[in-house]
Amino acid sequence: xxxxxxxxxxxxxxxxxxxxxxxxxxxxxxxxxxLSGAGRLDGVHVRVRVVDCLSQCDRSxxxxxxxxxxxxxxxxxxxxxxxxxxSVEAVLRWAAVGGPLPTDLSGLAFxxxxx
Numbered sequence: 001x002x003x004x005x006x007x008x009x010x011x012x013x014x015x016x017x018x019x020x021x022x023x024x025x026x027x028x029x030x031x032x033x034x035l036s037g038a039g040r041l042d043g044v045h046v047r048v049r050v051v052d053c054l055s056q057c058d059r060s061x062x063x064x065x066x067x068x069x070x071x072x073x074x075x076x077x078x079x080x081x082x083x084x085x086x087s088v089e090a091v092l093r094w095a096a097v098g099g100p101l102p103t104d105l106s107g108l109a110f111x112x113x114x115x
Contacts, residue, residue, distance in 0.1 A: 005098075
């Protein structure tokens with residue numbers, strides 16, 4: 001199996017995707033927008049996977065961007081508070097081009113807290 005250039009892991013379990021925590025967010029629409037944006041983007045293979053809890057509940061909604069394009073070990077970027085379509089579209093645009101984290105996503109990035 002060939003790995004994608006970038007893997008987007010969308011947390012969906014206890015807090016992420018929950019109307020209990022974010023009642024004004026259309027979580028299904030955000031998930032669907034991320035899933036429909038996957039595939040080949042500008043020649044880059046981007047895969048989106050919906051996963052169980054990533055244990056970063058205080059940052060919900062969390063998207064882990066795993067970059068395999070560098071070869072060797074993947075590089076992980078953690079994004080939290082992905083709560084609107086603009087953020088989802090920014091994640092997909094960045095996944096398509098790679099490189100440094102763009103300004104419109106820098107406020108969402110955080111260092112993983114090991115639990």
